Amino acid sequence: MAPKIKKDSVVVAVGTRKGGFLFHSSDRRKWSVAGPFMAGQSVYHMILDPRDGRTLYGAAPHLAEPWGPAVYRGRAGEEPKPTAAPPKFKEGSDLAVSRVWHVEAGPEKDVETIYAGVEPAALFRSRDRGDTWEDIEWLNYHPTRKDWQPGGGGLCLHSILVDPRNPKHLVVGISAVGAFESKDSGRSWSMENRGVRAEFLPNKYPEWGQCVHKLAWDASRDGSMFQQNHSGTYHRGPEGGSWTEVTKGLPSDFGFPIAAHPHRKNTAFVTPLVGAGNRVVPKGQMAVWKTTNSGKTWRRITKGLPGPNAYLGILREGLSVDGEDPLGVYVGTSTGQLFASRDEGESWKMIGDLLPPILSVSAGTAR
């Protein structure tokens, strides 16, 4: 029988092409594994709700692929079940949710609220932990929607940021449409793509159409953000406005995930790939790149990571951090390895191997 998940242990929720797994550890040295949960399903995302440290949410098809999308809910360590209903577009829209890409916990003090990002790109909010859903219409039926084009992974809404200072402040990312920001709980939205390149469009700096790959709050808690894009890596300051490209110092302008340090401002991690045409780590050496100055400079870290001759990829949700001190950082690969660092990303150890391709990694603490 698998060991139970102990209170205060670090839990790394790993969504794979064939189910979800929970890696858990009290000391981040010796890890136990629970699962698979949602066995056989493509688990696009799975999180331990940071507000209670007990509830697990998953994004996967309903029991088997043909039966449509679902959000799962359960107690961490037990088999989660589909909630009463999946997110759905309003009647008459002629749109239909085909996949849930991302589940995000709502505000700290509003423990019943969760968000879901779906394909085709849309944002839904549930105020009852996933049993019923609110269609965020101002965004989901935006006047530009008819011209939205999917990125390589589909037309998906994959990044949802809820401002810890102000729950009405939301930022979302859609491939290949861009970032949207709301300061009134989703009733109105602005496109926030100034300064972000769209290398694949005739106009390299359009109002929208940029292929955002992932967004993360900077720990400064002043609204600053990091962005990994199809065309570069970016930081945006507290006053909003234009993004600053901070790709210089990285081996390429292409990668999927970005994770920010939750306590140390200006600090983030990325895992660049060769490029859009070859989505593997450069030179066959896996590396995590770290900045401590909002991307002005980057440092390549390879200690404990595989290479040379390691031609693996890291997907959009494949990088996460826990909240511990020193910080734990986790990377899952498209070839089924899970790497962990318990020293702020400075050195790494493989804690999982021979898993199905890893679609998502999300770290938290059990309570």
Add this chain to the structure above:
Amino acid sequence: MLVRIPPALRSYTGGEDEVVLDVTDLPGILRALEASFPGIRDRVVDEAGRRRPYVNVFVNEDLVREELSSVALKPGDIVHILPSVAGG
């Protein structure tokens, strides 16, 4: 009308593998199933009313290839809802 329920959807029907319904067409079956087992309709068709890819509906042994809304049923027909083989 007898409707055979696939294993993946029996969580909705309390484990029942078949359901008898008093209806005359396929949309009627979906409405009646939903009325008795809320949520089950979403698994067969999406919110725009389109049959989900890789979900097949058979009337007796005949695969329904047209829109579900255009199919009438006769007394004694058996409707099967099944995942397609989707393999190779």
